[in-house]
Amino acid sequence: MFDEAKIHVCSGDGGNGIVHFRREKYVPRGGPSGGDGGKGGDVYLVVRPTLNTLIAFSRQTHFRAEDGQHGGSTNKTGHGGEDRIIYVPPGTIVRHADTGDVLADLVEPDQRVLVAKGGRGGRGNARFASSTNQAPRIAEKGEPGEERWLRLELKLLADVGIVGVPNAGKSTLLSVISNARPKIADYPFTTLQPNLGVVLIGDRDVVFADIPGLVEGAHSGAGLGHDFLRHIQRTRVLIHLLDGSADDPLADFHQINTELALFDDQLGSKPQIVVVNKMDLPHAQEYWPLIREELEKLGHHPMSISAVTQLNVREVVNRAVQELDALPDDLPVVAEMPVYQLDEDPLAFTISREMDGSFRVSGKRIERAVAMTYWDYDQAVTRFQRILETMGITAALEEAGVNNGDTVHIGDMELEWGD
Ligand SMILES: Nc1nc2c(ncn2[C@@H]2O[C@H](COP(=O)(O)OP(=O)(O)OP(=O)(O)O)[C@@H](O)[C@H]2O)c(=O)[nH]1
Ligand SMILES: [Mg+2]
The missing domain is CATH 2.70.210.12 (GTP1/OBG domain)
Incomplete structure (x- = not known):
């Protein structure tokens, strides 16, 4: 993907x-x-x-x-x-x-x-x-x-992420506020990949991301949610879009918040602008006062829009920019700091016994030494023996019971043990 x-x-x-x-x-x-x-x-x-x-x-x-x-x-x-x-x-x-x-x-x-x-x-x-x-x-x-x-x-680097259940109108909203032209359709999971849109506000660019619809179980991989929850970890502000014409927009709202919190604590506590969409439909208009009251009880300041008629859409963008500006400048956008993993100790080696009774020495440094040796030159072979000694491999092999005439494998090389 x-x-x-x-x-x-x-x-x-x-x-x-x-x-x-x-x-x-x-x-x-x-x-x-x-x-x-x-x-x-x-x-x-x-x-x-x-x-x-x-x-x-x-x-x-x-x-x-x-x-x-x-x-x-x-x-x-x-x-x-x-x-x-x-x-x-x-x-x-x-x-x-x-x-x-x-x-x-x-x-x-x-x-x-x-x-x-x-x-x-x-x-x-x-x-x-x-x-x-x-x-x-x-x-x-x-x-x-x-x-x-x-x-x-x-991970997408967007300032504002638009989340919500499938069909809420997220892609429609992105298309009316930005240069993005995402696919819009009247069925769930129209959006399969996050879309980014740049919104020019004054002289600055603010990047909005339209995230594929989230469903129950998204945090554990259901629907398309899993991969995309990762993308919103780095957005600084979320617009939580509700379908005002849905059977129970508040249930949708709680479900999405649960998924966000289950995926990542920090995601659950990210600032959210709650926006109820489809206000051009009578059903949505009718229930808006009730939904608003319930959301206010929860401490939100919800807004109502129609993405299709663009009613209140500018206001949503302005509010998002205000919220962005209110965040401290030094807010770490990068959730995980770069981690540079050191390779395992190059001098380390292990000795094991093969089925046929021969020995095998494994380890990055010693396998490299094998690859770098010209076996045709006696002096090179002598030098290799010194490396075996200084690395403690000779002693470890003897400890493991190696005898003259035994076969020792290191990398692609097969050696006959001897003086
Ligand atoms: N009446 C009305 N319909 C809308 C409005 N906004 C979106 N729609 C319709 O709702 C349907 C879904 O819109 P999308 O923008 O594709 O929804 P989405 O949230 O991106 O959906 P997914 O990508 O499937 O998660 C489409 O048929 C839109 O035309 C609105 O303000 N009013
Ligand atoms: Mg969409």
């Missing part, structure tokens, strides 16, 4: 560092000159204020940054891969698709968040030269990029 999307992001792999020795005249083997690999491109989400839906992500779901290039033979570092920028509308919440954890809450224009970090370039053999090893036959492969699934959710 338009207001939710799932995308897959993948940063670029780092380029490989290479093993190379300078060729010079009369010198059989010159010094090490293998260059480093370039860094893989990052993937960013960036807010573009002209976007207002997530529709684009139904056409494209996979995004990949460029890989870094491999190092060159004359100490040349490979080119870094290009970053990948994905544009999203303001109000986009980014979550890890598998855990649901919030990664970022993107609100401000140009706000950006790194969602997949490009792999580091591997070091070339020139970087491994030392006084004791002047001809290092070792280099690193590039670090693999990261990949993950993200869930994007769009």
Whole structure:
């Protein structure tokens, strides 16, 4: 659906560092000159204020940054891969698709968040030269990029939200006060997606949102309500529109308020302008005094309008603007502050036993070290063994009962345990 999307992001792999020795005249083997690999491109989400839906992500779901290039033979570092920028509308919440954890809450224009970090370039053999090893036959492969699934959710950023039961006339009201041209029809659930309309008041823009009709049980997903309750969390003022010609407008009123409060406490206590619509109909006119009295008893100052004839419609807009202005400027429009989740401890690892009795070591850092090792070079293998030792993996494997000749899996690699 338009207001939710799932995308897959993948940063670029780092380029490989290479093993190379300078060729010079009369010198059989010159010094090490293998260059480093370039860094893989990052993937960013960036807010573009002209976007207002997530529709684009139904056409494209996979995004990949460029890989870094491999190092060159004359100490040349490979080119870094290009970053990948994905544009999203303001109000986009980014979550890890598998855990649901919030990664970022993107609100401000140009706000950006790194969602997949490009792999580091591997070091070339020139970087491994030392006084004791002047001809290092070792280099690193590039670090693999990261990949993950993200869930994007769009919260509308409207100042005023129009809520009410289906068929109350919400879309009609939005169409007469703003530039929006939503579909209007005499059946419930005409509106399937929130519509935004901009109302020019003096020299400022006020954004009104027409929310699809809410029904009983909306807070737990009934009707179309569930997804859309989320959108009104960020509107600052609500217009609660009642159908004055309905059998029991007050029952509708209580039902909607219950749904709002059940979904979120803050929603239930947001300022509401109660407006009774369809005053052009005799039935509605007849009951208006009674409804008004009941609403006043509850502390509201209800207004009566006809969206169709535009009776009192300007007054409703003015009242909404007054209520907006009366709110403190610093009112946090963003209910949830951005939360940036750190990755799990990269050094952590676990050891498990496979069915066939072999061992498996899992962990982000160690799996990366496997991917970055050139197994053809003895020195690289030795270095890998040192990493196993410094990370405490050797000791942990011995603790777990590993013997010479046993098989140990790490990432895609199968090692035979030995001295
Ligand atoms: N007589 C009269 N009919 C109205 C008025 N406002 C809206 N209607 C009618 O009521 C019906 C529903 O109007 P919509 O604006 O589509 O209602 P809605 O609240 O957006 O409905 P959903 O999108 O289904 O939730 C339409 O047939 C409108 O023409 C009004 O002021 N007077
Ligand atoms: Mg509608």
